[in-house]
Every structure is written in C-alpha cells, then in structure tokens.
Amino acid sequence: MRALATLAAAGALLLGCDEPQLPKSWRVTYARVLAVRAEVAGDATRATPEPGERARVSVLIVGDRPIDHLSYDLVACPATPALGELPSCAGEAISAEAGQLMGSSELARELHLDIDVPDAGELDGAERILIAGTICTDGTAEAVEGGEGRCVDGAAEPVTFTAHVVLALDAAGRNGNPVLADDAIRFDDEVWIRAAALEPPTDEDGGGAPELPDAGAPATVAADGVEHEIAISLEHAARETSEAGPEELLLSHYVTAGVLERRFSVLERDQDGKSPMLVKWHMPRVDDPPSHMLAVFVLRDQRGGVDYALREIEIADP
C-alpha cells in the first residue's frame, strides 16, 4: 500500500498535478464577520421579530490580532427576495449606524444595531430584513452601491457582509435562537471555559460597546504538533421542530492559530445530538508561535436562529 502511495505521489509530481495552496476558511487571518445574531427586544431566545417589534442585531467580528481600530457602516432595510444574486434593499433603510471602536487589545469585537421592524403594511411584501455592512481596521468604513465597500483614508481592505433577520409573519415563521451552552464545548475532555472578558473599548461615537461573555483563565497547550480533541455537544441546543422535522443545525468553527480538522459540523435532522461533534486541532511547531488561540463556534439553525461562543487557549513554546 505504501509503495502504491509513493508511486501515486511520484506520478503526480511527474505530471505536475500539484494542488494550489489557498487559505482555509476556518483559519481567521484578518478581521472577519463570523456571525450575525438577532434577538427580539426583551426576549433573547426569539430570533424572528414580528412586524412592529424591535430587535437587536449583534455582529461578531474576529481577527487574528488585536482589533484596536474598527470602523463600521451598518444598514438595515427590507430585503429583496432575489436568489442567486447579491442581496439588496427592497425599500428605504429602517436603521443605520456608523462609527469607530478604538483601543482594544482583544481579537473579538461585537457591534449592535437596533431595528424597529415596520408594520406588515409597510414591508412591501418583504419577508426578511437585510443587514448589510462594511468594516475597516484602518480608515473609515463606507458602504458603496452594489454590495461593495471601501476604507476611506485607510490602507485596510474593506470587509463587506450581509445577513438577514427573518420575520415572523405568521405562527410558522416563529423561530428561536439555538443555544451553545456554557458546558457544551470541551477541550481534551475538559469543559472549555468561556473566553476571557474583552476590554471595554473606547467608542468615539459613544455607543456600540461590546457585551461578550465573562470567563475564567484559559488553559495552556504547547506548540508541539500534538493533536487535541474539541467536542461540541448539541444535546441541549434548544433545537426546535418544524413541519420538516427537527432542525438541521450547522456548526461553523474557526481558529485564530493552529490547524483545524475541518470547517463545518452538521447535526442532521435524523440525529438526536446525544453524541458530541468531534473536531481535531493542533498547534504546529513554529518559530515564535502566537501567545494564545481564540476558537469561535457559530451555530445556525438555518431558519434565522444563531448562537455563537468564543473559547481561548494559551500557547506555550514546547
């Protein structure tokens, strides 16, 4: 078998079938928007506001280095139903916010946008609210028509994103946010405590202070290439059942350092979630490894419900 593998590798080299090496989506290498979560005002368990209700939208941004400058330009508007194209507004903006957060030494930041969902008669048939935004880690973020954005007076490449808040237009449209419980994530069979509290940033515009969760001290691993096991339990994830059956839960995982086994885990409709999802991670031996790694878990029920969790681990030289 080994001889066959060697022969295949030699053949591939001879024929030039070398695969391109591209960045992996699970590895955070710049400030990215990893999750957008909606909560109905006064009831964080509800993801889908009804017409006339207020909702708070949280935007999670994670980078591989401290985000000490974050400029943002966010807008919410009734969404077009177009499929296969860049999402766009079907009507006037119902909420917008732009500003800058300065001075953090943490890898994660959170932005908030409050939206007052118009009454049904003013939605022009829209079934979702589009959340669109541009962020910049240098310069001033400015959204541009056509989905693009720019960083004015800054060298950073703009990060543009879209997400939707699904509206509960009838009883079938009501949906709750799934839950990543505090003890749902384990690292090498130990409960992986929540990431350290983030420093309160200086908000030049006086709003949008982050509210990421408190935590204890992170564990420590060595940059020695040894594999570690991350186990995520979705048994108590507040999974709902719709007409199509139990929700299919999609779990995206990201790290700011090291090598993760894969990008997604899925809890299929016919799985009960009693067995945890297992993902391998290791920190290769490298010169000057980062002092710590932030892991981000984003759980989506694919009906508008979202939860996310951050975990941190210190990295020591072997």
Added chain:
Amino acid sequence: MTFTPWRPLSLIPGVRADHYSEIGESTVDPRLSARYRVTDSTTLKAGVGRFSQPPELGAAIEGIGNAELDPIHALHVGAGVEQEIGTALQVDVEGFYKRIDDMVVNTEDGGPPFLVNEGQGRIVGVELAVELDADDVFGQLAYTLSRSERRLHEGEYLLFDYDQPHILTASAGYRLGRGWLLSSTLRVVSGNPETPITGAVANVDEDVYLPIFGRTNSTRAALFHRLDLRVEKRWTSENGNITLYLDVQNVLNQRHPEATVYSYDYRVTDQVLGLPILPILGVKGEL
C-alpha cells in the same frame, strides 16, 4: 454541382433544407462559392452562405426550456487568394466574416420561458496557411487573427467566452536520410477572456462568500505557447517497418495556467498549471 460560365470562373451553388421536429421548424439555407483562376498559379475565391442549426438538446423541453424556440442562423462570408510559389510552396490567405442571429440565451430575469432567441454574435478575421514540401524539408504554418463577440437581448457586444485573437500552429520536419527524421511543432494561442472578480461579500447567513464580478470578459488569460520536438528512426524491410521515436512535448517546460482558483473569500488566487516537459519514448511497428 459546378457551373463554369467562362473558363477561369467556376461557381458552386448549393442549398440545404432541414426540418427540426423538436421545435416544429424548417429551414432552407442557400450557399454560393466561386473560384476565379487568374493565372496558373493564382486563384481568387469567395463564398457566401447561410447556415442553420436547432437549439441544443433539451432547450425546447417545456418546463426547463422553451418549445417556441426558433432555429439559430448564421451568415458566413469569405474571400481570399491561393498562390503557388514554385513547385514547393503554397500560400492561402482568406478573410472571413460571420454573423449569428437568434442565438439561444437565458431570459433576462431567469424566469419562464427560461430560454429565448435573443442572442447575436459576430466574428471577423483573416486566416493564413502556408505549405512547404521540398526534397528534404517540409512544413506547414497556419495563423488566424480574429475577433469574436456576442451580445444578449440587444445589449452591448462583449468578447465571446472563447475568443482567441491569435492562433498560430507551425510545424516543420527535416529528412536526415537513412530513415532518420527530425520534426518540431510550435503552437501559440491567445488566452481566453476572463471576467475578473473585484471583491466578495460575506454571506453570514450561510457562511459563504459571494463574488463581485467586474466587467464581463474584460481581462484575458495568459498566452499559451508550446514547442514539441520529435526525432525518429525508421527501419524498413520486405515484411514491414519499425519506427523508434522520441517525442519531447513542451520542450521549453512552459507550465501554462489552465484555470484560476480562488480562496474561500476570493482574496487570494492561484493557478492550476498544465503539464511540464514530457518526454515519450516509443516504438511503432507496421506489417
């Protein structure tokens, strides 16, 4: 059927009729070509004709296509000259123009009837062919300079996805004697047009990125060129012959980019490269 109204001129008229049962349409396409022998070594030639073809298989199926589609038509016009130079060299130059009407394209909004005859195309160019066959040396050269464009729904003409302005193929051989033959082929072809990706938007609902495209077919892939060499030795006997050959493909080891691949967020690109230099040693026998 060839008509010769007077001796240097010959005319070849033609007509083709088709019926396409899947769309219930028929076409009649007239054609005419002419040759005028100016001298024993020089001939002028020209041709014009209409060509038709049915929509692709499945395009007329109700529900996924349009049963009311019409055939696609093209008008071809060409004119040129053939010139013999001595006994060993022939040169052929021809200009051409093609216009395509009623091309099948998607509806503007992607909705029913999904496909309509609202595409047009135009191609203009010139072809040069040279053939040499002397005692020990032989060779061929073919070069096409062209431009091919398409437009949808009466919109702006844009480069065709497979437009290649320059296509050159040159091959030559030298008979060394005693069954030895040395030959070589050079191919040079323009890269296909490409539509650049100017950015991407993170679709956070689904954890994917949606590309933002620039102007359609406004950039072009790199020029392709490849040089091949071949040397062979042939042994002939009463019972047949055996040829031993060494083919070296891509002698210059030009790793041509075959495709562009993008990172998950379209910020980083890489190329899938074609074959490197490839030597092939072989034996061929004939009885």
